[in-house]
Amino acid sequence: MKYKKSWFCLLAAVLLFAVTMSWSGLASQQISPDAGHLRGKLLTHLIRQQMTVNHFSHKPLDDKISQAAFDLYIQQLDFQKRFLLESDIQQLSLYRNRIDDDIVRGNLELHKTGARLLRIRVNFVMNMIDDLLNKKFDFNKKDQIETDPEKIDYAKNSVDLKRRWEKILKYQVLMRYVQLLEERTGSGKNTAANEGKVDKILLNEAVQKVRRSTHHLLGRLLEETEQDHFERFLNAYVRAYDPHSAYLAPDALEDFEIYMKGSLEGIGATLREDDGFIRVVEIIPGSPAARQGQLAAEDIILKVGEGDREPVDVTETRLRDAVRLIRGKKGTVVRLTVRKPTGREQIIRLVRDVVEIEEGFAKSTTLPVPGKTGKHYGYLRIPSFYRDFSETRDGQSARNVTDDVRRELQLLVKKGIDGLVLDLRDNGGGSLSDAIDIAGLFIPKGPVVQVKDSEGEVRVYEDEDPGIVYGGPLVVLVNRFSASASEILAGAIQDYGRGVIVGGGGTHGKGTVQAIFDMDQPLAYGPLQKLAPLGALKVTVQKFYRISGGSTQVKGVVPDIQLPDRLAFLETGEKFIEYALPWDTTRRVSFKRWAQAPEVATLRHLSAQRVEKGHRFDAVVAETRRNAQRSRATLRSLNLNSVLRERTALQERGLEAETADHEVEAPLEHFSGKHLEEKVAQDLYVQESIAVLGDLHNQLAGHDCTLAGALSSR
Numbered sequence: 001m002k003y004k005k006s007w008f009c010l011l012a013a014v015l016l017f018a019v020t021m022s023w024s025g026l027a028s029q030q031i032s033p034d035a036g037h038l039r040g041k042l043l044t045h046l047i048r049q050q051m052t053v054n055h056f057s058h059k060p061l062d063d064k065i066s067q068a069a070f071d072l073y074i075q076q077l078d079f080q081k082r083f084l085l086e087s088d089i090q091q092l093s094l095y096r097n098r099i100d101d102d103i104v105r106g107n108l109e110l111h112k113t114g115a116r117l118l119r120i121r122v123n124f125v126m127n128m129i130d131d132l133l134n135k136k137f138d139f140n141k142k143d144q145i146e147t148d149p150e151k152i153d154y155a156k157n158s159v160d161l162k163r164r165w166e167k168i169l170k171y172q173v174l175m176r177y178v179q180l181l182e183e184r185t186g187s188g189k190n191t192a193a194n195e196g197k198v199d200k201i202l203l204n205e206a207v208q209k210v211r212r213s214t215h216h217l218l219g220r221l222l223e224e225t226e227q228d229h230f231e232r233f234l235n236a237y238v239r240a241y242d243p244h245s246a247y248l249a250p251d252a253l254e255d256f257e258i259y260m261k262g263s264l265e266g267i268g269a270t271l272r273e274d275d276g277f278i279r280v281v282e283i284i285p286g287s288p289a290a291r292q293g294q295l296a297a298e299d300i301i302l303k304v305g306e307g308d309r310e311p312v313d314v315t316e317t318r319l320r321d322a323v324r325l326i327r328g329k330k331g332t333v334v335r336l337t338v339r340k341p342t343g344r345e346q347i348i349r350l351v352r353d354v355v356e357i358e359e360g361f362a363k364s365t366t367l368p369v370p371g372k373t374g375k376h377y378g379y380l381r382i383p384s385f386y387r388d389f390s391e392t393r394d395g396q397s398a399r400n401v402t403d404d405v406r407r408e409l410q411l412l413v414k415k416g417i418d419g420l421v422l423d424l425r426d427n428g429g430g431s432l433s434d435a436i437d438i439a440g441l442f443i444p445k446g447p448v449v450q451v452k453d454s455e456g457e458v459r460v461y462e463d464e465d466p467g468i469v470y471g472g473p474l475v476v477l478v479n480r481f482s483a484s485a486s487e488i489l490a491g492a493i494q495d496y497g498r499g500v501i502v503g504g505g506g507t508h509g510k511g512t513v514q515a516i517f518d519m520d521q522p523l524a525y526g527p528l529q530k531l532a533p534l535g536a537l538k539v540t541v542q543k544f545y546r547i548s549g550g551s552t553q554v555k556g557v558v559p560d561i562q563l564p565d566r567l568a569f570l571e572t573g574e575k576f577i578e579y580a581l582p583w584d585t586t587r588r589v590s591f592k593r594w595a596q597a598p599e600v601a602t603l604r605h606l607s608a609q610r611v612e613k614g615h616r617f618d619a620v621v622a623e624t625r626r627n628a629q630r631s632r633a634t635l636r637s638l639n640l641n642s643v644l645r646e647r648t649a650l651q652e653r654g655l656e657a658e659t660a661d662h663e664v665e666a667p668l669e670h671f672s673g674k675h676l677e678e679k680v681a682q683d684l685y686v687q688e689s690i691a692v693l694g695d696l697h698n699q700l701a702g703h704d705c706t707l708a709g710a711l712s713s714r
Contacts, residue, residue, distance in 0.1 A: 039531045040230060041106040046519055047234060047247060047537060048103055055241050056454045056512065056540050057581060066099035068240035068579055070110070073233050077114050079276030080149045080315065082168065083121040086156050091117070099237065111233040115226050124158065125165055126218045132162075133211050137170045139198065139640035145171045147343075148634035149276075169210060170638055175345065176206040178643055198640065209310055213303070217313040220321065228318070242540050243577045244514055250535035266327035266352040267334065269295060270428075273319045277301075280338075282428050282481070285383040288353045295348050297426075297481055298341045298572055301326075305335035328352050341570050342630040361386070362401055364408040365677040366415055367690060377693055378412035378420040379680050380405065382438070385430030385485040401430070402437040409441060409469045419473040419693035421686060425503070429484025429510070436461050439492045441469040442499070447589045449488045450545040451513065458545070460589050473696040474499030475689045478559060480567050483508035487552040488544060494557060495548045497597025500696060501557060502607075502689050504565025509574035511553030512581060513542035543581065549588040553581055560600045561607045563688060564617040569628035598696055606695045607688060616684055 052061060059065060074092065078084045095102070095110040102108050145167045146152050155161035180202045231249040238245045268287015269280050278301040289295045304325040305311030314322045326334055329352065336348045362382045369375035387400040412420065429435075436448045440463030452458045476490050476499050487507045493499045519534035544552045554574045574580045611617055637643055680686050 035531065036227070038528075039534070040108070042528060042531060043234070043519065043534050044103055044106055044108060046522075046534070047238065050517055050537050050539060051238060051241055051245070054454055054515070054517075054539050054541055055245065056452075056543055057241060058454065059241055061100045061103060063097045063100060065237075065240050066097055066101075069099050069233075069237040070096040072236035072239050072578070073110065073114065076232055076236060076273070076276065077118060077229075078154075078316075081152055081154050082164065082316075083118060083125060083161075084154055085121070085158070085161060086154045088117045088121070089154055103237070108230070108233065111229040112226060114233075115224070115229040119222065121161070122218055122221045124161070126215070126222070128162060128165065129169070129214055129218070130211070132166050132169050133173070133207055135166075137173060139170075139174060139638070141639065142642075143167075143638040144635045145638055146634060147636050151634060167638065169214070171636060172210045172214070173203075173206050174638060174640065174643060176209050177203055177640075178647060179347070180206055182647070212310055213313045217316065221316065238537070238539075240579060242512065242579055242581050244510075244512055244538070245540050246538045248516075248536040248538060250533035267295070267336075267350050271301070271319060271322070274300075276316050278314050278317065278319065278322045282426070288350050292348070292350055294346065295336065295338065295350070296340075298570055299338040301336050301338050302345070303337035305337070307333050307335075311335060311337055342627045343634070344630070361399075362404040362408055363676065364412055365680060366412065366417060367421075367677065367681060367686075369418060370690065370694070375418050376415065377690055378415070378417035379423065379677075379686065380408055380412065380420060381423045382427055382486075384427055385432075385434045385438075387431040387434055400434060402434045402441075405438050406441055406469055413470055417472065419475070419690075419697055420470060421475050421477060421689045421693065422499070423477045423686070424482045424486045424490060425477055425479040425685075426481045427483070427486040428481065428508075429486055432461070432485055432488070432513075435485035435488045436463055439463055439489050440465050442471075442474060442493065443496050443594065444468060444592075446496075446591045447547045448492045450547060450586060450589065452543050452545060452586060454541050458586055460547075473693050473700060475692050475696070476501050477685060477689055478503040478507050478557060480505055480508060480565070480570065480572055482557075483510040484544075487511065487557050488546075490557045491546040491548075491552055494560065495546055496591065497594045500561060500598050500600065500603055500692055501559045502561045502563065502685070502692060503559040504563050504685070505568060506558045506573070507552075507556035508572075509552065509554045509556035509583075511544040511551045511556075511574075512540045513544065514538050515541045540581070545586045547589045547591050549585045551583050551585065554583040560598075561604050561692060563607075563611065563685060564621045564624070566620045566624050568624050569631055596700055599699060602699065603692055603695050607692055610688065610691055616687070620684065 048061065052058075070093075074089070092110065092114060095113070099108075099110060102110070155164055177198075181199070184202070231247065234247040235249075238247045267289045268284035269289045270282040270284065271278055272281050273279075280295060280297055280299040280301065282297055283289050283295060301314060301322065303311035303313050304322065306325070306328070312325055314325065326336070328334060332352050334350050334352060336350065337345060338348055339345050362380065364378060364380040366376040367379055369377055382401060382405060385401050387402075409420075432449075432451075439448045443463065445463055445466040447460045447462045449461050450458050451461065474493065476493050478486065478490050478501060482490065482503070487510070490501055490507065494501050515538070517537045517539060519537055520532040523529045523532050523534070546552060556573070637646065
């Protein structure tokens with residue numbers, strides 16, 4: 001019923017459109033000759049209606065939206081600036097302030113012009129690739145290539161474009177040659193043995209591999225249709241409202257499910273198209289990628305190789321095409337060439353498998369209290385707010401995170417824990433109802449979150465059960481990848497003063513809610529049903545607010561105790577995403593703070609002293625500093641000896657970083673029992689959380705508080 005008005009407006013729009021088109025004869029029973037044109041006009045009209053009526057911001061379709069849509073379209077058209085010339089961009093810029101008017105008229109031309117210009121330039125590059133690769137590259141010359149497209153301009157002319165591709169190919173051949181050299185000699189041994197020498201056989205192999213890979217990439221670009229460009233344009237237009245709204249094209253039900261489920265069968269990772277690259281958003285707990293441990297959020301997938309075959313370049317490739325390369329039968333091998341946020345490239349070998357869901361469920365263990373024999377703290381990991389929304393089976397409710405967390409908490413309470421670490425790191429969210437219910441396991445009856453819809457109406461969601469399961473000292477661990485429902489739970493715990501939020505920097509800041517609209521539903525009425533399928537539209541329709549009044553959007557949740565953040569060099573989070581909705585506030589709702597709320601300032605001071613004097617985080621701080629420097633240094637050498645020395649240094653540092661990462665934040669989802677306890681005990685952030693629990697326990701004891709009543713009938 002919530003979107004009844006929306007569907008009424010959409011149906012009315014379809015009927016009006018059908019009448020208008022019937023007047024011109026396009027919606028008659030014989031629509032085949034003009035079906036593509038009519039479908040595009042209808043789809044544009046429906047999307048415009050939906051975005052105008054339903055989007056949370058109610059942004060008008062004006063020149064501002066037109067400019068944002070244009071910039072987003074140009075970014076995805078040729079983000080790496082490897083094809084288009086300055087004159088092409090100038091020609092396309094004529095549409096920059098016209099998109100809004102063209103959408104209203106239903107007469108879109110930008111994507112047609114963009115497709116035509118890109119095809120011309122790709123053909124030009126295709127015709128010169130072999131000549132450039134047949135030249136003998138001079139790897140002794142001191143030269144560099146800029147790898148950050150934001151730091152370069154489009155080529156001035158065809159001569160400039162040819163020079164650019166000469167450097168691109170030289171860099172690719174050089175990196176492929178070094179990789180082949182390392183495979184033959186062993187990593188870390190290349191510098192001393194090979195400086196100043198070029199193996200002609202390996203070099204020729206590198207050239208041929210780059211030749212095949214580049215021709216494959218360009219061939220795929222030439223296969224793109226005008227419809228592909230049209231769908232990309234629609235997505236750019238929708239994303240101009242906010243980054244979480246999107247047009248989902250109807251290429252196949254399989255692709256639609258990828259968007260909806262947020263995971264990829266085969267390796268278990270959430271991916272997105274990001275300015276010409278395929279970027280990893282999240283690793284699915286229990287998946288092959290999670291078990292292998294090397295692929296991580298914010299990695300960019302550059303190439304995909306099937307078994308021992310030559311890897312395929314997936315830059316400038318549609319997500320659906322990259323997905324088809326990555327997925328495969330259980331037991332087969334896929335090799336991903338990825339670029340880490342530091343700029344380091346790495347080949348990751350993964351064995352495809354079915355995601356082991358059991359490993360993605362909440363789990364717990366106990367940890368000894370330092371210096372107190374027989375005392376234990378609890379550790380509870382929630383990897384996501386999962387819920388099987390299918391109907392009940394055999395009279396029992398489907399599995400959900402609330403029931404699992406309640407069960408784990410009850411087990412921990414029976415063991416007599418003296419405190420609890422609730423780990424929400426890397427938890428990207430999920431079911432809102434479960435975030436509310438889990439908050440209720442720690443607090444009595446009361447409000448948890450506010451949700452504002454696109455009409456400005458605010459609804460307060462409450463925990464309605466006065467009972468709690470655990471009432472003792474609580475620390476909640478978060479990081480930059482704690483998002484959405486995780487931020488709701490952490491924010492509620494913080495607002496109530498129920499526990500202490502600990503983490504490296506703030507959370508992600510994703511405080512919006514999306515709804516999926518099936519664009520085919522209104523087509524059942526009238527002659528336009530032959531134009532289906534039109535796909536779906538994901539629209540941001542609501543926004544989250546904490547009970548204290550502030551939105552979780554952009555700002556997220558700022559930890560009470562901020563520890564050195566090994567991810568601080570990453571520009572990740574809502575505040576770094578173009579056209580993200582802003583932070584704002586709504587009214588504060590009435591709620592009763594926890595009677596034993598911690599004195600955060602004192603706990604923060606004690607933690608800072610430990611971190612400063614204990615030196616446990618020194619390696620994290622040092623590695624973060626090096627990674628920040630590396631990520632800013634986007635110029636890459638085209639000199640063989642320089643690359644060999646740099647690779648050797650990175651390999652040596654990489655081993656140190658791998659050890660440090662293992663100690664700091666090891667992947668925990670696929671461990672259980674004693675193994676989970678051992679892994680958690682190695683985690684620096686958990687270690688400091690345990691120390692904070694000790695401080696919190698002493699603080700509560702100093703106030704002569706009691707922890708009685710921790711276990712209730714709930």
